[in-house]
Amino acid sequence: MRTRILIAAVALLPMCAWGQADAAARAESAAIHHLLGQYAQAVDTVDLKLLAEIWSHSPDVSFIYPLGEEHGFDAIEQHVFEKVIGGMFSARDLKIHDVTIYVNGAAAWSEFHWDFYATLRKDGSAVTTHGVETQVYRKEDGQWRLVHVHYSEDRQPTR
Helix, strand or coil: CHHHHHHHHHHHHHHHHHHHHHHHHHHHHHHHHHHHHHHHHHHHHCCHHHHHHHECCCCCCEEEECCEEEECHHHHHHHHHHHHHHHHEEEEEEEEEEEEEEEECCEEEEEEEEEEEEEECCCCCEEEEEEEEEEEEEEECCEEEEEEEEEEECCCCCC
8 A cells, every 4th residue: 555655656746846847937927927017117107216126237238129229227217218208208008918928047038019008298199109029037136137128119010
Protein backbone atom coordinates (compact mmCIF):
# COMPACT_ATOMS: atom_id res chain seq x y z
CA MET A 1 0.00 0.00 0.00
CA ARG A 2 2.79 2.43 0.90
CA THR A 3 4.48 1.68 -2.40
CA ARG A 4 1.34 2.59 -4.37
CA ILE A 5 0.95 5.86 -2.46
CA LEU A 6 4.61 6.68 -3.01
CA ILE A 7 4.34 5.93 -6.75
CA ALA A 8 1.20 8.06 -7.02
CA ALA A 9 2.88 10.92 -5.16
CA VAL A 10 5.97 10.74 -7.35
CA ALA A 11 3.78 10.66 -10.47
CA LEU A 12 1.95 13.80 -9.34
CA LEU A 13 5.11 15.82 -8.59
CA PRO A 14 5.61 17.06 -12.17
CA MET A 15 1.96 18.09 -12.32
CA CYS A 16 2.31 20.03 -9.07
CA ALA A 17 5.48 21.73 -10.28
CA TRP A 18 3.80 22.56 -13.59
CA GLY A 19 0.80 23.94 -11.71
CA GLN A 20 3.07 26.11 -9.55
CA ALA A 21 4.95 27.37 -12.60
CA ASP A 22 1.66 28.09 -14.35
CA ALA A 23 0.40 30.00 -11.29
CA ALA A 24 3.65 31.99 -11.15
CA ALA A 25 3.38 32.85 -14.85
CA ARG A 26 -0.23 33.99 -14.34
CA ALA A 27 0.86 36.17 -11.41
CA GLU A 28 3.65 37.79 -13.47
CA SER A 29 1.26 38.37 -16.37
CA ALA A 30 -1.30 39.91 -14.00
CA ALA A 31 1.39 42.25 -12.63
CA ILE A 32 2.21 43.41 -16.17
CA HIS A 33 -1.49 43.84 -16.93
CA HIS A 34 -1.79 46.02 -13.80
CA LEU A 35 1.18 48.08 -14.99
CA LEU A 36 -0.62 48.62 -18.32
CA GLY A 37 -3.62 49.94 -16.41
CA GLN A 38 -1.38 52.33 -14.51
CA TYR A 39 0.22 53.43 -17.78
CA ALA A 40 -3.21 54.25 -19.27
CA GLN A 41 -4.08 56.15 -16.08
CA ALA A 42 -0.81 58.13 -16.31
CA VAL A 43 -1.65 59.06 -19.91
CA ASP A 44 -5.22 60.06 -19.03
CA THR A 45 -4.22 62.20 -16.06
CA VAL A 46 -0.64 63.15 -16.96
CA ASP A 47 0.21 61.99 -13.43
CA LEU A 48 3.98 62.45 -13.33
CA LYS A 49 4.27 60.78 -9.92
CA LEU A 50 2.57 57.64 -11.24
CA LEU A 51 4.68 57.84 -14.38
CA ALA A 52 7.83 57.88 -12.22
CA GLU A 53 6.60 54.78 -10.36
CA ILE A 54 5.97 52.64 -13.44
CA TRP A 55 9.03 53.58 -15.51
CA SER A 56 12.57 52.46 -14.83
CA HIS A 57 14.93 55.36 -14.21
CA SER A 58 17.80 53.57 -15.90
CA PRO A 59 19.51 55.66 -18.61
CA ASP A 60 18.72 52.99 -21.23
CA VAL A 61 14.92 53.52 -21.24
CA SER A 62 13.42 54.67 -24.51
CA PHE A 63 10.21 55.77 -26.17
CA ILE A 64 9.72 55.63 -29.95
CA TYR A 65 6.66 57.30 -31.43
CA PRO A 66 5.58 59.12 -34.61
CA LEU A 67 7.07 62.42 -33.37
CA GLY A 68 10.52 60.96 -32.71
CA GLU A 69 12.58 59.12 -30.13
CA GLU A 70 13.23 59.88 -26.49
CA HIS A 71 15.99 58.34 -24.39
CA GLY A 72 16.14 58.49 -20.60
CA PHE A 73 13.28 58.93 -18.17
CA ASP A 74 13.62 62.72 -17.94
CA ALA A 75 13.26 63.12 -21.72
CA ILE A 76 10.24 60.80 -21.77
CA GLU A 77 8.60 62.66 -18.90
CA GLN A 78 9.27 66.12 -20.34
CA HIS A 79 8.82 65.60 -24.08
CA VAL A 80 6.21 62.84 -24.34
CA PHE A 81 4.10 63.38 -21.24
CA GLU A 82 4.40 67.07 -20.36
CA LYS A 83 4.84 68.59 -23.82
CA VAL A 84 2.82 66.29 -26.08
CA ILE A 85 0.23 64.47 -23.96
CA GLY A 86 -0.30 67.22 -21.38
CA GLY A 87 0.54 70.18 -23.60
CA MET A 88 -1.46 69.32 -26.71
CA PHE A 89 -4.55 67.80 -25.09
CA SER A 90 -6.84 69.20 -22.40
CA ALA A 91 -8.62 65.86 -21.95
CA ARG A 92 -7.40 62.33 -22.66
CA ASP A 93 -8.90 58.84 -22.58
CA LEU A 94 -6.65 55.92 -23.56
CA LYS A 95 -8.42 52.59 -24.07
CA ILE A 96 -6.15 49.55 -24.33
CA HIS A 97 -7.43 46.31 -25.88
CA ASP A 98 -6.34 43.04 -27.48
CA VAL A 99 -3.45 42.69 -25.03
CA THR A 100 -0.93 39.87 -25.25
CA ILE A 101 1.73 39.56 -22.54
CA TYR A 102 4.92 37.50 -22.67
CA VAL A 103 7.12 36.88 -19.63
CA ASN A 104 10.63 35.42 -19.83
CA GLY A 105 12.44 35.51 -16.51
CA ALA A 106 13.24 39.10 -15.52
CA ALA A 107 12.09 40.46 -18.91
CA ALA A 108 8.61 40.80 -20.33
CA TRP A 109 6.81 42.52 -23.16
CA SER A 110 3.27 43.29 -24.17
CA GLU A 111 1.62 43.91 -27.50
CA PHE A 112 -1.72 45.67 -27.74
CA HIS A 113 -3.94 48.02 -29.69
CA TRP A 114 -5.32 51.24 -28.32
CA ASP A 115 -7.91 53.90 -29.00
CA PHE A 116 -7.12 57.42 -27.85
CA TYR A 117 -9.90 59.95 -27.42
CA ALA A 118 -8.78 63.47 -26.68
CA THR A 119 -9.61 67.15 -26.83
CA LEU A 120 -7.11 69.51 -28.43
CA ARG A 121 -6.07 72.24 -26.05
CA LYS A 122 -5.67 74.87 -28.82
CA ASP A 123 -9.26 74.83 -30.10
CA GLY A 124 -11.28 72.30 -28.11
CA SER A 125 -11.80 69.98 -31.07
CA ALA A 126 -12.15 66.24 -30.55
CA VAL A 127 -9.41 63.91 -31.75
CA THR A 128 -9.55 60.12 -32.01
CA THR A 129 -6.56 58.01 -32.99
CA HIS A 130 -5.93 54.28 -33.02
CA GLY A 131 -2.60 52.61 -32.55
CA VAL A 132 -0.60 49.50 -31.96
CA GLU A 133 2.06 49.39 -29.27
CA THR A 134 4.78 47.22 -27.86
CA GLN A 135 6.06 47.75 -24.33
CA VAL A 136 9.13 46.11 -22.79
CA TYR A 137 9.51 45.60 -19.03
CA ARG A 138 12.35 44.60 -16.73
CA LYS A 139 12.14 43.35 -13.18
CA GLU A 140 14.02 45.71 -10.87
CA ASP A 141 14.19 45.07 -7.13
CA GLY A 142 11.31 42.60 -7.45
CA GLN A 143 9.04 45.04 -9.31
CA TRP A 144 8.23 45.26 -13.01
CA ARG A 145 9.28 48.55 -14.57
CA LEU A 146 8.64 49.88 -18.05
CA VAL A 147 11.86 50.27 -20.06
CA HIS A 148 10.72 50.74 -23.66
CA VAL A 149 7.65 51.83 -25.61
CA HIS A 150 7.27 51.72 -29.38
CA TYR A 151 3.99 52.71 -30.93
CA SER A 152 2.58 53.69 -34.25
CA GLU A 153 -0.77 54.78 -35.52
CA ASP A 154 -3.00 51.92 -36.61
CA ARG A 155 -4.65 53.02 -39.84
CA GLN A 156 -7.17 50.17 -39.65
CA PRO A 157 -8.02 49.44 -36.01
CA THR A 158 -8.95 45.89 -35.06
CA ARG A 159 -12.25 47.00 -33.56
